[in-house]
Amino acid sequence: MKKFTKYSTLILFLLALVSACKNDFPIDEDGLLITDRAECYVSNFELLGADFQTVRTKNPVIDTVAQTIEVEVFFGTDLKNLFPQFSLVTDAKLDPKIVGKVDFSDLSNPKVYTVVSGNRKVRKPYTVKVTVQQP
C-alpha cells in the first residue's frame, strides 16, 4: 500500500512537470508572444525632453503609407537628449528598442525605427523627421 502511494505520487508529479513545460504559445527572442496579427503600423508618437515634458508644438503627422512621422519641436529643444515614445498596433514591437535618451540632432539623417508585426513576419521602417520651430 505504502509503495503504491509512493509510486503513484511520483508519477503524478512527473506528469505535472511534463505538462507545465509544454510550449503552447510561441515567443520571440525578447520573450514576447508571437501572435497571428499581421498589422504593422505606428498609431501615435510622442517626444519628451529632458524634463519629461512634451517638446512637440502640435500633433505629429504619421503617414502609414509613406511610413514617415513628422514632428515639429519647440525652439530651443535640446535635440541630443530626447525620449521618443511610439504607440504601436496590438502585439507589434519596435526595432531598435528605445532604452534611454536618443540623439535627434542630425536633422539631415533622420532616425529610422522598424515596426515588427505581431506574427513577426511584417517589418515596416518608419522615418522620424524632426523640425525645429523658428521665430
Next chain:
Amino acid sequence: MISKMLSTINFSIKSGFICKLMIPAALLLLNACEEKEYAIPEAKTELQNDVLKRTTGPHVAGLDIEFAYAMALGVDKGRLVSATVEASVAGEEGTYMDPKSYYTDGSGEDIGVTVGEPSVTQGTRTSVRFVGDTSAATLRYYYKIPESAKGQNVSFNFSAEASTGEKVTYAMGPYKISRMDMKLDLAVKDSTACYISIADMAVYSPEEAAANPGKVDLVYLYRNIPNITFNHSLVAPSAPAEYLRGVQLPSGVNNSAKIRKVWGLRDQHLARMQFGVFVDDLDFEKLNLAAEPDYAINLRAESGTWVETADGKYRAYIFVNSVNNNGKSAVISIKRFAL
C-alpha cells in the same frame, strides 16, 4: 482487547501522515479557544522619557533640526526638575529648547503652556529648569545647524531629572549634516539683475558682473518672441547668440555651464510647499550633466534646472519660485553642492 485497540490506533497513526498532522492541529485549536481575562495594564510611575525627531529631509547648515522631548513620572511620585540636551557639535546661535509643553486643540492648533524657565545654552549643552509642579511635559528642542558641522555626523543626548533624584537619558542620532549650501528667494530681473553666480550664490547687475566676469555662470532673460516660446530662461554666457537675443554681455563674461531642465521637482526647502521632496547630497553626487546643453529656455514657475559650472567646482539646483511676465522678472532659490 485494550491492547488490540491501541495497536490498531498505533498502526493507523504510523500509516497515515495526515493523522500526524491532525493531532497537533486539534491541540492548537483547543488551545486557541482558551479564554484569557483582560486586565488593564498598570502605568509605570518611575521617571521615563522618549524623543521624536520632527524634522525630515537633509540637514542643511542654517536650518533647524527639531525634536520633541517627552518626559514624565507618576503624579504622586514627584515632579520634573530639569531637561537637558547635549549635542556632539555645538549648535549655531539660535539653538534653544522651548520651555513650553504643547498640546493640540480641537482645531489642530498647537497650544503651548509654559512649564519652565527660558533655556540656557552653554557650548554643546542646552537645558531648561522646570517651574511649578510639573510631572509630565514635552519640550521642543531646536538645533540650529552650524556651518562647521557640514559633512559631519551630529548626535544628541537627551536627559531629564526628577525631584526623586531619578535621571533618564535618551540618545538620538548620529545624523549626517549635508554639504549643501542654500540661498532662498533671489530676485532676478531682465537686463538689470540678470547675472547669476553659482560660486557666490548671488545675482549681479551688469556693472557688478563686469567687475567679476569669471564668477558669472548664468544669464537670466525674458523674451516674448512671436511664433516661439522663449519666456523666462537661464542661459550660460557661452551659449549661441540665438539664446541670448538682445543681451550685451559685459566684457569677460564668457563662462559655460551644463544645464538640464527639470519639471515637478519641488524641493521642500526651496519651494516651501507641502511636497515631501528634497534634493540631497546624493542627488548631486550621482548627477551626470556631461551631455547637457548650456541653456534652458521657457522656464515656468515651480520648474527647475540642474546646473554644473564650467570649472566643475559646483553643481546646483535652481528652483523657480515665481515668474512675472509683465515685470520680466522671477524669484529663484538655489541649493548648491561643492564637488
